[in-house]
Amino acid sequence: MDNILKISADVDSFVDSCENELKEEFNRIDDICEVNSAKVISAFIKNKVSEVHLGGTTGYGYNDIGRDVIEDVFSSIFKSEDSLVRGQFVSGTHALTVALFAMLRPGDTMLSITGKPYDTLEEVIGIKDNASSLKSYGINYKEIELLNNSFDYEKIKKILKNEKIKLIEIQRSRGYSTRESIGIDSLANVIKEIREVDKEVIIMIDNCYCEFVSEREPIEVGADIVVGSLIKNLGGGIAPTGGYISGKKNLISLCADRLNSPGLGKEVGSTLGINRYILQGLFLSPNVVANSLKIAVLSSYVFDKKGYKVNPKHDDRRVDIVQSIEFKNPDELINFCRGIQNASPIDSYVTLEPWDMPGYNNKVIMASGSFIQGSSIELSCDAPIRKPYIAYLQGGLTYEYGKIGIKMALENISRK
Ligand SMILES: *Cc1c(COP(=O)(O)O)cnc(C)c1O
DSSP: OOTTSOOOHHHHHHHHHHHHTOHHHHHHHHHHHHHHHHHHHHHHHHTTOOGGGGOOOOTTOTTOHHHHHHHHHHHHHHTOSEEEEETTOOSHHHHHHHHHHHHOOTTOEEEESSSSOOGGGHHHHTSSOOTTSTGGGTOEEEEOOOBTTBOOHHHHHHHHHHSOOOEEEEEOSOOSSSSOOOOHHHHHHHHHHHHHHOSSSEEEEEOTTTTTTSSOOGGGGTOSEEEEETTTGGGTTTOOSOEEEEEOHHHHHHHHHHHSOTTTGGGOOOOTTOHHHHHHHHHHHHHHHHHHHHHHHHHHHHHHHTTOEEESOTTSOOSSSOEEEEESSHHHHHHHHHHHHHTSSSSTTOOOOOBOOTTOSSOEEEEOOOSSTTOSSSSEEEEESSSSEEEEEEOOSSHHHHHHHHHHHHHHHHHO
């Protein structure tokens, strides 16, 4: 091993020996990757993606056939009626914001049935004060906690029977919490139960980090609308920015009018040359997600064997690409993140410090030496500096770079 990486022989052989014991898990990941690859290539073939779609538009962006075909390809993959896939979405948070503001009206109530939503949505909803929140428009918010890591069916049914709920939000990935993520089977089950009492409530899924981890996506099990980021799974590390919303045609139309302008809808929005990258990133995505999963499984096993609490365990069925590792103190946590940063292709020489990131409640440390700023489908790691000291590791465009990152992070906490 080149000594620039400063990986000791001990760490090197320890991680290699862990890898040797993960054949079964890796095979399962490869099988899912093949299913999702078939899904993607079928969508490209069905929609006759062609050289002419790789160009882009400027200005208003009328007649952008590349943008249109991308949205058709997304609809084929998600088995949805329509999609909005745009570089104008700044991030996943923005896509979720647009979707919520598009579908809710003053006096409406939204209900989260997976407890407190992702940190950046607190100001969007108005859980934390903001003069532009949904709450400031008179939109109400309620939440039901998970019960023993499953849905609280009794409470959900009771609230749906007793009051008018306009929209239910289900966040699959656990974000910065210690709950379990929501698998596709349990999603299918809760949607079935919801529909027994309420045929109309809009069921919206925050699908961030979950795309292509399983063989099915939320619309296939009855969700109305699904939302995510293009600098996570579906961007494949190539899409330079953006987000997506996919689902019922009437809902996508509301979202397009909200993102752009009422009346302009999906017809506008110039793509400035990013169509090629969105398509290429999507094409690579099943494999990139598989690599990320293998990196997550390897890190889980390595740190489990070193005595740290990990979630999920290496042999658990995974729902998203995120691996959490609990450290014993803030120093270990920070050194782990620094190791990941030092193993990155971009800004490897930076010494990370925790900082007050907008939208988050605690100081956060983020390792993200990525080609696309903040891209968390690239090997990255973030952690709020609060008890329990959990690092959330995710991404990795190729398995080998991820494996090197794990070695450097382990080395960095072992040496200190
Ligand atoms: C990443 C993420 C989001 C959106 O975050 P952005 O950084 O704005 O893209 C929302 N929900 C969950 C569960 C996420 O993981």
